[in-house]
Amino acid sequence: MKQETGGQGAGLTELEGCVLGMIGVREPCTPYALRREFRESPSRYWSASAGAIYPLVVRLKRRGLVRAKGKTGDGRGGTLYALTAAGERALRAWLGPPCPPQAAGVPPDPLRNRVAFLAVLAPAEQARFLADAARRVRADLQRMRGYTERKKAEGDTFEHLVGRGADGMMQARLDWLRETARRLGLASAEDGAAP
Amino acid sequence: MKQETGGQGAGLTELEGCVLGMIGVREPCTPYALRREFRESPSRYWSASAGAIYPLVVRLKRRGLVRAKGKTGDGRGGTLYALTAAGERALRAWLGPPCPPQAAGVPPDPLRNRVAFLAVLAPAEQARFLADAARRVRADLQRMRGYTERKKAEGDTFEHLVGRGADGMMQARLDWLRETARRLGLASAEDGAAP
DNA sequence: TCCATCATGTAAACAGTTACATGATTGC
DNA sequence: GCAATCATGTAACTGTTTACATGATGGA
Numbered sequence: 074m075k076q077e078t079g080g081q082g083a084g085l086t087e088l089e090g091c092v093l094g095m096i097g098v099r100e101p102c103t104p105y106a107l108r109r110e111f112r113e114s115p116s117r118y119w120s121a122s123a124g125a126i127y128p129l130v131v132r133l134k135r136r137g138l139v140r141a142k143g144k145t146g147d148g149r150g151g152t153l154y155a156l157t158a159a160g161e162r163a164l165r166a167w168l169g170p171p172c173p174p175q176a177a178g179v180p181p182d183p184l185r186n187r188v189a190f191l192a193v194l195a196p197a198e199q200a201r202f203l204a205d206a207a208r209r210v211r212a213d214l215q216r217m218r219g220y221t222e223r224k225k226a227e228g229d230t231f232e233h234l235v236g237r238g239a240d241g242m243m244q245a246r247l248d249w250l251r252e253t254a255r256r257l258g259l260a261s262a263e264d265g266a267a268p
Numbered sequence: 269m270k271q272e273t274g275g276q277g278a279g280l281t282e283l284e285g286c287v288l289g290m291i292g293v294r295e296p297c298t299p300y301a302l303r304r305e306f307r308e309s310p311s312r313y314w315s316a317s318a319g320a321i322y323p324l325v326v327r328l329k330r331r332g333l334v335r336a337k338g339k340t341g342d343g344r345g346g347t348l349y350a351l352t353a354a355g356e357r358a359l360r361a362w363l364g365p366p367c368p369p370q371a372a373g374v375p376p377d378p379l380r381n382r383v384a385f386l387a388v389l390a391p392a393e394q395a396r397f398l399a400d401a402a403r404r405v406r407a408d409l410q411r412m413r414g415y416t417e418r419k420k421a422e423g424d425t426f427e428h429l430v431g432r433g434a435d436g437m438m439q440a441r442l443d444w445l446r447e448t449a450r451r452l453g454l455a456s457a458e459d460g461a462a463p
Numbered sequence: 464t465c466c467a468t469c470a471t472g473t474a475a476a477c478a479g480t481t482a483c484a485t486g487a488t489t490g491c
Numbered sequence: 492g493c494a495a496t497c498a499t500g501t502a503a504c505t506g507t508t509t510a511c512a513t514g515a516t517g518g519a
């Protein structure tokens with residue numbers, strides 16, 4: 074999947090944009106630090122694998138968007154990277170405005186995909202599906218809130234805002250799962266919903 | 269990107285699961301009908317390209333999950349497909365319960381990705397970004413609501429529920445953009461927000 | 464007649480995945 | 492001394508994308 078979401082001539086993948094942004098806000102840093110960031114993020118969308126990050130950084134370097142800026146102080150061979158002037162321009166172009174259509178549009182949701190085909194299940198199974206989904210969404214919401222609180226405590230305003238955004242989405246999904254159960258005339262099996 | 273979100277031994281991509289589900293709820297149908305469905309969906313996540321659908325259907329056929337079931341009545345060479353017993357089992361396994369962790373987790377959001385790096389913009393540009401994003405989200409929300417209303421009028425309960433889910437997400441994003449502007453101390457530039 | 468749509472494919476490119484591999488360093 | 496982490500890569504694979512291609516059908 075190509076996943077191009079950059080505005081006009083940007084030509085940046087969503088992951089490339091994110092990596093460029095991560096380097097931008099905490100220059101200079103090593104690719105490994107980026108990997109750690111991805112690994113600790115509550116979103117499991119990207120794998121944070123070495124096979125994704127290192128070739129990507131090489132790509133950005135070849136395009137002249139980042140440049141090596143020395144090594145880490147400790148003896149390990151960590152290469153520090155920073156944005157070039159072109160890199161900063163590319164980051165701004167990727168960010169927008171204008172916001173690319175893909176970015177504003179309805180975000181994908183695997184749960185929504187599944188509900189679309191719930192007709193193939195018997196009502197009792199539909200109820201079980203919805204109850205199970207709600208339980209897991211609530212669990213992930215709790216995990217995520219820990220992350221958000223930690224970021225807030227660290228004074229990271231923007232990462233806190235990101236967490237608030239994810240929070241709102243998860244809350245919306247919970248409300249929607251409840252509404253879905255109600256509309257399908259199923260016992261919603263509400264056990265300990267968070268306020 | 270592999271995108272495996274199937275439960276346990278399912279081994280189905282998200283797109284494969286969706287196609288299997290689409291065939292399941294409206295058997296029998298042609299691959300072209302699936303393409304039309306994707307094209308008319310308010311979600312622009314998948315391209316609905318021939319290069320995605322046809323090889324995918326061939327894949328499902330080779331795995332014994334779908335089977336050809338005659339041709340369309342009109343003279344065009346449309347091949348109708350339907351689920352096999354194994355296909356129905358695979359669909360149920362993909363749907364869950366149990367709901368795979370990837371499905372319940374925080375869904376990706378390009379807007380959230382961008383807000384994470386808003387620090388590289390000056391406050392005035394941040395305000396412009398947020399206003400532009402909100403405007404576009406509102407526009408997409410309107411487009412999407414047309415689709416949802418149409419589905420409701422057609423009596424398609426589940427597609428209506430899917431629309432309601434997307435609606436909730438978009439609404440949550442709008443609220444969040446507003447909150448973000450407020451927290452950053454920016455003039456939110458509220459022009460004609462939908463209730 | 465002509466154009467849009469129906470209908471099915473193929474080919475090349477590419478991003479991101481899993482898995483494997485190596486070596487240095489820190490902490491116990 | 493040993494395990495975990497730091498740090499950087501490589502190799503094979505696969506799903507999806509863009510772009511191209513063909514032919515038949517329906518309506519203006």
